[in-house]
Amino acid sequence: MAIERTFTIIKPDATAAGHVGEIITELERAGFRILALKKLHLTRAQAEGFYAVHSERPFFESLVTFMTEGEIVPIALERDNAITALRELMGPTNASEAPPETIRGKFGTNIERNAMHGSDAPATAAVEIAFFFSRLELDR
Numbered sequence: 001m002a003i004e005r006t007f008t009i010i011k012p013d014a015t016a017a018g019h020v021g022e023i024i025t026e027l028e029r030a031g032f033r034i035l036a037l038k039k040l041h042l043t044r045a046q047a048e049g050f051y052a053v054h055s056e057r058p059f060f061e062s063l064v065t066f067m068t069e070g071e072i073v074p075i076a077l078e079r080d081n082a083i084t085a086l087r088e089l090m091g092p093t094n095a096s097e098a099p100p101e102t103i104r105g106k107f108g109t110n111i112e113r114n115a116m117h118g119s120d121a122p123a124t125a126a127v128e129i130a131f132f133f134s135r136l137e138l139d140r
């Protein structure tokens with residue numbers, strides 16, 4: 001399997017709880033290389049843009065409120081089979097049902113407050129990385 005890029009966000013719940021370091025350690029131990037990383041606080045319009053694909057879903061407004069309640073840490077990652085590997089390390093969407101060894105199982109609370117984002121496909125990862133990082137920040 002070739003080297004692939006994926007994208008994660010350490011969400012406001014995990015950032016506020018002081019779990020950024022532990023989560024980055026888990027990512028590095030799982031073999032991910034950090035391509036680019038920053039910390040920021042999204043505006044409502046920015047969060048609506050990032051989650052535009054979910055705009056018709058019943059949870060959209062609540063999700064945007066959650067994602068704008070505090071600082072987040074977006075990270076562009078690289079690894080062999082990165083997309084699938086990150087989804088496995090992260091665990092299922094509903095943190096209350098996530099296995100205890102997964103990041104959502106360790107640091108998440110419920111289906112909304114689930115500690116981290118992970119891209120679902122290569123095309124999505126490319127769009128999500130470009131949403132947060134410029135070419136200057138990514139190209140090596």
Ligand code: UDP
Nearest residue numbers: 059063092093111112113114116117118120
């Ligand atoms: N979400 C929610 N309620 C739901 C489904 C999703 O609040 O019923 C939130 C949750 O924070 C999730 C995000 O919306 O991570 C994006 O949903 P998606 O279905 O893409 O889940 P993911 O890919 O993050 O597992």
Ligand code: MG
Nearest residue numbers: 117118119120
């Ligand atoms: Mg998703």
